[in-house]
Amino acid sequence: MAKLVIRRLIYMVPTMFAISVVTFLIIQLPPGDFLSTYIAELSSRGDAVDTRLVEALRERYGLNDPIYVQYYQWISHIVLQGDFGDSFLYRRPVADLIWNRLGLTIALAVATLLVSWAIAFPIGVYSAVKQHSAGDYAFTFIGFLGLATPNFLLALIFVWISFNYFGQSVGGLFSPEFADAAWNLGKVLDLLSHVWVPVLIIGMAGTASLIRVLRANLLDELRKPYVTTARAKGLPEWRIILKYPVRMALGPFISTAGWLLPSLIGGEVLVSIVIGLDTTGPLLVEALISQDMYLAGSFILILATLTVIGTLLSDLLLAWWDPRIRYAEG
Amino acid sequence: MRAGERAAEAGGAPAAQAGGAPGAPGGEVLVELRGLKTHFFTDEGTVRAVDGVDLEIRRGRTLCVVGESGCGKSITARSILQLVEAPGRVVDGRILLRRGGADGGPGEVVDLAGLKPGGKEIRSVRGKDIAMIFQEPMTSLSLVHTVGNQMVEAIRVHNDVGKREARERAVELLGMVNIPNPGRLVDSYPFQFSGGMRQRVMIAMALSCDPGLLIADEPTTALDVTTQAQIMELLKRLQRELGMAIMFITHDMGVVAEMADDVAIMYLGKVVEKGPVDDIFHDPKHPYTRALLESIPKIGHRRRERLRSIKGIVPDPANRPAGCVFHTRCDAFMPGRCDATVPPPVALGPDRQVRCLLYGGDGGPAPGAPDAQTAAPEPTPESSHGD
Amino acid sequence: MAVRQLPPDQPAGTAPIEAAAATDGGVAVAPQWKLVWWRFRKHRLAMVSAVFVLLFALVGVFAEFLAPTTPDSYSADHTYAPPQGLHFVDTSGGGTRFGPYVHGYTSVRDPETLARVFQEDESQRIDVGFFVRGEPYEMWGFIPSDRHFIGPTDPEQRVYFLGADRNGRDLLSRIIYGTRISLSIGLVGVALTFVFGIVLGGVSGYFGGRTDTAIQRVIEFLMSIPTIPLWLGLSAAVPRTWGPLETYFAITVILSVIGWTDLARVVRGRFLSLREEDFVLAARLDGCSRPRIILRHMLPSFSSHIIASLTLAIPYMILAETSLSFLGLGLQPPVVSWGVLLQESQNIRTIATAPWLLLPGVAVVVAVLVLNFVGDGVRDSADPYR
């Protein structure tokens, strides 16, 4: 197992390198460098442009250097000093802006993942075991609907319903009195009373596809000969199902974390804009629209890194779960 | 081979083993199928996979069920344990199991066909009175549970023993089926085993509750020839030691000659001929049986002669021919009779039965065996005595 | 082997089918696509959905004619006018008159918010007709006309079956025009995906070895990047100065650059298994060139799988475009797509006053749903024994 972990960690290095290059390219993509955008904006507002400041910034980001030097400067600042550059929109270091929001985003994504699994597991097992029952059809239809509805639309509908029927605008993760309070039990409870709304909205599509994955895999597994063997031993049906086919079908289920996590993070971006959460979403979109590329690039880099780590964790979980992988690679 | 050798064994052994009820030549009947019908209700129509099968399996003896692919052998076997999956269902007939009574006690007779699949009663039969092993040793075991785990589970369903005790029993069983170093391998996973080893594990698992009947559904088909022979030897040895009955399903007449005490030939969901192995090999009656026998390669004799294969293909079971189901491929086809009348069973001896109009059954002229023998020349099993 | 157990994937012309054909009439000799079609017809849900897909396609193609007006025709007097119900029988004023009509509006200004509040005015009657004259347009950009499938008989009047937006533009007309853009993004995007996927997946699967490994690594890498931030980043990099058409293609390319990996995997998997099959070997021994083998023998035998994958990819493209445009990072007004329309409902006040602005979302959901059903149906028919 230790060998497996080390091998996977080594695999991560080229992936991370490639991600950082892609991110850097995205930062560089908008025509002109960000300083010219900055200067253009200053002059359009009629502010005086401080040429010395501009020169200093040019120096700081090495804008006069060849592109690979610029990349090296950028990535080494991040890796060695945790310096992600400055946001010209907020005129503050990116690092000051993002960590709080990232914490919430990660918490939200992980919570959503767990809730999705918790909901999808019993429904998926039920739908497969009781294939063609009324319940199966109902869940399948709801699942299709969940997959077809973009989660921001779900959020919009939710906002509309709560505004219309409960006369209040919902949103945020905290009640106003807790928003700026320090963390204490009350704040945690307040968070819990708010967080289920975004969790359910963000998790809808993911849960629907989890149910489909589990149901399809379990249906395949239920027809396998080893299930018949277990039946021929005289075991009760529910024990057979939980011990053998469900166990097998959970493998693909676990590896869904690899792609579910990125899509949850993506969904979070959209949903948090609609229901006004202080997570990465609104800031990322704001940064992208105003082409505040260091801010946006940092988000993309970190979110991508988190995804890779999530995939790694789900791979390891899978290896722990399935002895065949453990023995083949261990 | 071997039919000759078998004759000695078939004649001598059972009496010694079972010491069965007087009058019955091969021991007391353990399981008896009467008019068993298992149908699949598919979108395309009803598939009559098993359509009125009568069989009897005797204590301590081996019944081989033979037939081409798709003729309903596996479904028959599964029906006995109510293991047929939807859309299939046992629709008619009786499956009588004699429980207890082996030691001269009174015993009781249960009709398994009446039990609910998955219900408590049938579960108490599965694995305990009747155990089953399957064709695919690769997929018949769970690959993510250790061998020990799966065996301990099988032992503990029917026996009130602790985990340690069950584990010791599992190691002992693995040793019995010639698994080397059973104390260590009990903790490995099936994917670390070869196909032959897995089939041994399956056998060990099936024996864990001392079943009176072991159903083996083509247990050697997926294995190479050497392993095949080893597994068959193993089964014969275990049968000698434990005295269980075996229902052995195969489509290989060579294997039949090796294993069987009794033989049942199946075609399209019906038993067309059954009887003791020597009678079947020396004096096959049904044209289908003859055709099957002609398709065995014979060692040392007329080497360059081509093997005969049965002409045509098995008809679609959803769309079975009228009258005798074999008439579309039969060499002795009698127009106007075979395609009109379903042949009833004709008894040719105490344990011998055939379903063919050549031997009467529709009230028409029964030219009897002689005619048939000219139509399909007698195979010469004696000629296989070359080795 | 019984006839009904013939593997369905067996391409026509191989031996078992010909042998079976002798005993079993037409069924076994039917070409692959016909077998797929027979099985598809049995999926009732997929068939109904296919009809819906066809309707969507027709709406997209004949948008100009079907819409009551043009998407940009505005009316300052009708800001957020609510939907008007269509009536058929008029019993007011004594007699009974038949024929479709809607009621007009009376509007008052809310003294506090200064917003217009509309009420249906039962006394006003605006007749609605079919094939009426109205706002002039150019069909497909080159056939000038002013006939509309449905609209007010009096061209001076305005009707809002699904309500109006902030500028008093007709939402129904905009959704109809949006259908064209949103569906075509799906189609064009999938076509690009198809090219990427087929070429790279085919090359990977056919040649195997080192080529395969390299392409697989790239695919794995692309799949490990979270798509939405990447989409966002790339779309944000599209210059704001680009025209609508350029943006349209840029967005489509971005969507498919990231989306081709799945299809490539499917194609590769099928190629790998097909490579081993007898008829490919036979063709090779016959001296067919490689491209010819790929085109003539390998592609047709799994085209139905590809069609299934493609059908299932279209809804994802549509969803992705909708999300991007909703955020303001995809298509930009004046281009009308479902996502662009939904962008208007981003804030709570708007939804509260004009909930009908969420209706383009219904179009998205229905389109994605029926495309998914059709895709599932095709996949099941292509590969029923999977």
Ligand SMILES: Nc1ncnc2c1ncn2[C@@H]1O[C@H](COP(=O)(O)OP(=O)(O)OP(=O)(O)O)[C@@H](O)[C@H]1O
């Ligand atoms: N799930 C099913 N649905 C419909 N028909 C089935 C199903 N399972 C089996 N059958 C039908 O039952 C018939 C008998 O099947 P069975 O598995 O008993 O054949 P077999 O004699 O064991 O063949 P083989 O030697 O290939 O194992 C088959 O021809 C098949 O058409």
Ligand SMILES: [Mg+2]
């Ligand atoms: Mg079988």
